[in-house]
Amino acid sequence: MEWSRDDHGGAPKPGLTACSNVYTSGAMPKADGAPDPNESASRSFDLAAFHAQPAVALHHQIKEDLVLHLRSERFAPGLALPSEAALCAHYGVSRGTLRRALADLVSDGYLERHRGRGTFVTRSKLESGVVGAYNRFHLVGPPLDAGGRILQRRRIRASKDIGAMLDVKTGTQLWMLERVRFTQGTPVGLQTSFIPFDLCPGLARQDLAALHLIDLLREVYGVHLGSAREYVEPTVADGYAARHLGIRLRTPLFQIERTTYTVAGVIAEYRRAVLRGDIYRYRIELR
Secondary structure: OEEEEOOOOOOOEEEEOOOOOEEEEEOOEOOOOOEOOOOOOEEEEEOOOOOOOOOOOHHHHHHHHHHHHHHOOOOOOOOEOOOHHHHHHHHOEOHHHHHHHHHHHHHOOOEEEEOOOEEEEOOOOOOOOOOOOOOEEEEEOOOOOOOOEEEEEEEEEOOHHHHHHHOOOOOOEEEEEEEEEEEOOEEEEEEEEEEEHHHOOOHHHOOOOOOOHHHHHHHHHOOOEEEEEEEEEEEEOOHHHHHHHOOOOOOEEEEEEEEEEEOOOOEEEEEEEEEEOOOOEEEEEOO
16 A cells, blocks of 8 residues: 655545556547447556655656656657546645646646546647747846756756756766845746766756856856757746735746757756746747
8 A cells, every 4th residue: 555645744544545656648548348439449658666755846846757758758649637536646645736837737737637538638729939040038137146046956866758848868867956046135046957977976066056057067067058049938827826926826827948059969857937027028039
């Protein structure tokens, strides 16, 4: 028997049975038992082992874990998620906690729900790039203060999904860094970065509360950044972001995903972040 915890790390509750981290989801049968011709007969949804961290809301950790699975593009649009019971067993949480995470992912456009059928991966969003004559893309607003409040700084091993984002092998050592960023002392952003350990092995000793990461990489480790690819989407604040940024639930935010490369073309950082939309906006210059 496994044990579940509530969303705030409270006392464990018995009742969830152990299950594998590889789930098979097939088409929902019709009333007569025949498979739905619009669904594939059987597909696998492979979830990496999950290790909950203290002091971080479980629904937020589950949401971020599933986002990495979904952003890796290993799961085709239309793929059904495992059942709620299977996901609860995998993550060791109650249905209420799981449903909060899934609701946020539906709101952000990663998943869609069909009553009586389940929850499915959505189609990839269409992209409109800033290319050709549209070659100037600026964040408009006051500059971010150096450093920030450190929420997490841990050595981890790359899962299959994070490894795909950083173009490294599964099991490669990484730094996972989560920070609240400020502008003129006001919290404006929440950033989670994954950085190859070999680029900055002594990161645990550095004062990341007072330094810009780009300056630290360049001045301490000789890592020079050359380019980045960034995706920007609208979103709203979930409970976790609202608490750390001191804003109301569902306040408009920018959701930012960035992959940063060294001058040699090696990925130095994969970052997911949210930035307050009531303080910043993006500007495109046409030339």
